[in-house]
Amino acid sequence: MSLVGKELQKEEEYLKGVKKLVSSKIEKLKKDNQDINDSITSEQKEMWQNVADMDVSEIEFASSMMERAFLEAKYYYQRLQKFQKVYENPYFGRIDFVNEKQKTKVYIGLSSVTDDDYNHYVYDWRAPISSLYYDYELGKASYDAPEGKIIGNIDLKRQYKIENSNLLYAFDSTINIQDEMLKEVLSNNSSEKMKDIVTTIQKEQNAVIRNTEYDNLIVEGAAGSGKTSVALHRIAFILYKYRNYINNSNIIIFSPNKVFSDYISDVLPSLGEDNVPNILFSEFLESKISVYEDVENYSQLVERFYNTKNKIEKQIMNIKMNNNFIDVVNNYINRVIDNIEFKDIVLNDEVLISKKECIKDFNKTYARFKPLIKVEKIINNVIAKYKNTHTKKVSGYGTKIKKQFKYESDILKIMTNMYYDNDFLNEVSEKYNIDVNVFRDYSLKELKSSSLKYCDGIIYLYLKAYLYGLNEDNRIKYVIIDEAQDYNLMQYYLIKEVYKTAKFTILGDPNQAITTMVDYKNMERVKEIIGDNSKLLRLLTTYRSSYEITDYCNKVLGLDYVNMVNRHNSVPKEFRINRNSAFEKIKELINMSIKDNMTSIAILCHDKDMQIKLEKEFKNIKLDTKLYILPVYSAKGLEFDSVIVYDNFSKNNKKLYYVACTRALHKLNILKIQ
Numbered sequence: 001m002s003l004v005g006k007e008l009q010k011e012e013e014y015l016k017g018v019k020k021l022v023s024s025k026i027e028k029l030k031k032d033n034q035d036i037n038d039s040i041t042s043e044q045k046e047m048w049q050n051v052a053d054m055d056v057s058e059i060e061f062a063s064s065m066m067e068r069a070f071l072e073a074k075y076y077y078q079r080l081q082k083f084q085k086v087y088e089n090p091y092f093g094r095i096d097f098v099n100e101k102q103k104t105k106v107y108i109g110l111s112s113v114t115d116d117d118y119n120h121y122v123y124d125w126r127a128p129i130s131s132l133y134y135d136y137e138l139g140k141a142s143y144d145a146p147e148g149k150i151i152g153n154i155d156l157k158r159q160y161k162i163e164n165s166n167l168l169y170a171f172d173s174t175i176n177i178q179d180e181m182l183k184e185v186l187s188n189n190s191s192e193k194m195k196d197i198v199t200t201i202q203k204e205q206n207a208v209i210r211n212t213e214y215d216n217l218i219v220e221g222a223a224g225s226g227k228t229s230v231a232l233h234r235i236a237f238i239l240y241k242y243r244n245y246i247n248n249s250n251i252i253i254f255s256p257n258k259v260f261s262d263y264i265s266d267v268l269p270s271l272g273e274d275n276v277p278n279i280l281f282s283e284f285l286e287s288k289i290s291v292y293e294d295v296e297n298y299s300q301l302v303e304r305f306y307n308t309k310n311k312i313e314k315q316i317m318n319i320k321m322n323n324n325f326i327d328v329v330n331n332y333i334n335r336v337i338d339n340i341e342f343k344d345i346v347l348n349d350e351v352l353i354s355k356k357e358c359i360k361d362f363n364k365t366y367a368r369f370k371p372l373i374k375v376e377k378i379i380n381n382v383i384a385k386y387k388n389t390h391t392k393k394v395s396g397y398g399t400k401i402k403k404q405f406k407y408e409s410d411i412l413k414i415m416t417n418m419y420y421d422n423d424f425l426n427e428v429s430e431k432y433n434i435d436v437n438v439f440r441d442y443s444l445k446e447l448k449s450s451s452l453k454y455c456d457g458i459i460y461l462y463l464k465a466y467l468y469g470l471n472e473d474n475r476i477k478y479v480i481i482d483e484a485q486d487y488n489l490m491q492y493y494l495i496k497e498v499y500k501t502a503k504f505t506i507l508g509d510p511n512q513a514i515t516t517m518v519d520y521k522n523m524e525r526v527k528e529i530i531g532d533n534s535k536l537l538r539l540l541t542t543y544r545s546s547y548e549i550t551d552y553c554n555k556v557l558g559l560d561y562v563n564m565v566n567r568h569n570s571v572p573k574e575f576r577i578n579r580n581s582a583f584e585k586i587k588e589l590i591n592m593s594i595k596d597n598m599t600s601i602a603i604l605c606h607d608k609d610m611q612i613k614l615e616k617e618f619k620n621i622k623l624d625t626k627l628y629i630l631p632v633y634s635a636k637g638l639e640f641d642s643v644i645v646y647d648n649f650s651k652n653n654k655k656l657y658y659v660a661c662t663r664a665l666h667k668l669n670i671l672k673i674q
Helices: 005-053 056-088 128-135 180-187 203-209 227-241 258-263 281-286 298-307 311-321 325-338 355-365 371-389 397-403 411-418 422-432 436-447 454-467 489-498 524-530 547-557 579-595 608-617 654-661
Strands: 093-098 103-109 120-124 139-145 148-163 166-172 216-221 251-254 345-347 350-353 478-481 503-508 534-539 573-577 600-605 626-631 640-647 664-673
Touching: 005 056, 005 120, 005 166, 093 128, 103 128, 120 128, 128 139, 128 148, 128 203, 203 227, 203 534, 216 227, 216 524, 227 251, 227 478, 227 503, 281 454, 281 489, 298 311, 298 454, 298 608, 311 325, 311 422, 311 436, 311 454, 325 411, 325 422, 325 454, 325 489, 345 397, 350 371, 355 371, 371 397, 371 454, 411 436, 411 454, 422 436, 436 454, 454 489, 489 524, 503 524, 524 534, 547 654, 547 664, 573 579, 579 600, 579 608, 579 640, 579 664, 600 608, 608 626, 640 654, 654 664
Parallel strands: 103 120, 216 503, 216 534, 251 478, 478 503, 573 664, 600 626, 600 640, 640 664
Antiparallel strands: 093 103, 093 148, 139 148, 148 166, 345 350
């Protein structure tokens, strides 16, 4: 129930005081910002006037001072932007927390607001005490502070709706999940960008965002459970909690595609943080593979998977991306290592190193190195020793020594040899029931291309990582992987190999695997690769879709553990229709959605060919709303007010159908094409 009377007046007075304080900060920051910009302009002018008389060291010093001034200007500008945003909406919640020492009124917003004496008027949502707001109802509560666990009681829990610095309403509440504010947010239409969810973070989401007990979190979340939002808010929390030694350049996000990267690009800035680097896994591969011009990306792989008419090609993609294929490749790698041949290394009848010494160095002296690095260290050691102990040297001694070591050093040749290895081919045949000659010939043909296929890029880099190792990147302290169900075990091994010292947050949903290539029952196997101090958490409540849509989607896969928010809308409708009548029906459904004020409408189909056909149909039709026509695999991670599923695929792929249907927030219509 909304506040009225004296209590409302008190809240309006408090808001007035906060606005006054923030306004004074804004004015000071404007002055500081102007002063620093005037100083930069003056210093630039002076430098250009005197540059002819300056030596190199003076120019370098002046440049470094200028760079520091620019960083200072950026800092003031960002603080100014932050407080201008705070002025518009200073806080969204309040709790009154009582312990044996005192009663504290805790107002919670996107950023903290303090006066010159460090009295808190508003607490940052990431502050330890703010966790009470998300985790507890009225009554006994506790939070972890730097000085230890603080125990007390929550006497009041209040939410506010503030827009353009005006208090629209305030009401007292108990459990967040039942709050009117959450229902209001969920009832809004979608936007082209993802928004922050600070005002509506739920307890299970907060448990992921603030988790510092485990180094690595693997989060399984139902469609619409807020996995991506939780990941981004976790980044904001990490940047706040560890701000003295972690910044945005120490975190990296693995994104499924560029559209998705753009979709999430506003969230961290809205939380007062700079965006962190985004990378596609194909870009990760390209940065470490130099023998090919480029590497196919995941979207292209999926597009090829759904558009190819070649059944063998699809079967081979399934094999190479399959999680069990790592075992077949590992067996081949072990044979490559076992086949490294050592013997006495002789030059001019002199034994430079015995076979026994080579084996000892390989197994003990260089035990901590990767196999082919061990061999190269033995070779280099023999060459260096010969060089230092022989005054009269054999011509070309280095090459002659190296040739006596029987091993293959070129990764592309090792990969090529894999497809001629009979044990490897027999194992592929037994596990995957494919003609190995066809498998071999197709694979070898692909390797001869100037562009490397996505799944071959993974195998190539895996061989390189296992045999040579990869350069570690210790600058990265946290790795975030979204859509985790689309990464196979080889990929996790590669990411871990590069970011060995990083902590991981991995988020996915095995039910949203859009192809049959990678298929997890759950994400437990990933824990084995990522590290010991790992925890599997689950987000089981979906907030995206209405009750009716979620109920329909649950039935698609027979899910009985996904919880639904009590927000109602129309029941999803199925239309059994022939292909010739489909276009007119789609137009009718679009017009109905526009009439119902749906601002984003999507037609989701099976593949690129159908997308092109539908785009031609709608090319010259003007609509009063945004219309997206996408293959389902391109829509994953996105959401739309109204979704029309052009269904000619659900019989063969229920998970893909599930992904399509779970994109809808308010309206879902399905055309069952006859």
